[in-house]
Amino acid sequence: ExxxxxxxxxxxxxxxxxxxxxxxxxxxxxxxxxxxxxxxxxxxxxxxxxxxxxxxxxxxxxxxxxxSYKIILPTLAIGIPSFIAFFWYVQQDYQVILTPYQRDRILAMLHPEMFPQLAYQQVNAAKCIRAGGVSGKLLA
Incomplete structure (x- = not known):
């Protein structure tokens, strides 16, 4: 912290x-x-x-x-595909970068229905947002 x-x-x-x-x-x-x-x-x-x-x-x-945007744009052009490739790699069984716990946390974020224990807060937050909408239940 x-x-x-x-x-x-x-x-x-x-x-x-x-x-x-x-x-x-x-x-x-x-x-x-x-x-x-x-x-x-x-x-x-x-x-x-x-x-x-x-x-x-x-x-x-x-x-x-x-x-400068001359630096930002090429960095994004390389960074976004790299980020996508990283998420694909993490989902493979043979990946060695992350510990099993870290891998499970990322997979829980991508597939919350497959990891109900790890994605508990994520699923409940989505339910609350769906139930309350943009303005919430208190103000409606």
């Missing part, structure tokens, strides 16, 4: 210092190197969800720091 707060403060200061050079390859590489260590350590624990949140926070802060 503390890592998230420290990372946000650190990145805010880092991006403030390099704001005029944010689109240089050396600055982008330095930022990536600085964030790989904490994200990797948390991933190894294994706490996949926090790793994903930290990565998303890092990417959002990079965007808000003024990263």
């Amino acid at each position: 503390l890592t998230r707060i420290i990372m946000i403060i650190f990145l805010a200061k880092f991006f403030d210092i390099v704001r005029r050079q944010i689109n240089k390859a050396s600055i982008i590489l330095l930022a990536l190197i600085l964030m790989v260590l904490p994200i990797s350590l948390i991933f190894i624990q294994p706490d996949l969800s926090v790793s994903i949140v930290l990565l998303a926070t890092f990417l959002c802060m990079f965007y808000m720091a003024g990263l």
Whole structure:
């Protein structure tokens, strides 16, 4: 939990210092190197969800720091198919990247009906949203 707060403060200061050079390859590489260590350590624990949140926070802060669309668009063009390929790979029995628990959590997100115990909150949240609609039951 503390890592998230420290990372946000650190990145805010880092991006403030390099704001005029944010689109240089050396600055982008330095930022990536600085964030790989904490994200990797948390991933190894294994706490996949926090790793994903930290990565998303890092990417959002990079965007808000003024990263050029000339860098963002090619990254998305590579990143989205890679993300899809990763989700496909995780569903294979021979995958070795994730622990069985992490794999089951991802599969429960993709197929909640197959993993009722792991997807309990997800299924109940969907039921509540369906029952209450956009405005909820209290205001209706």
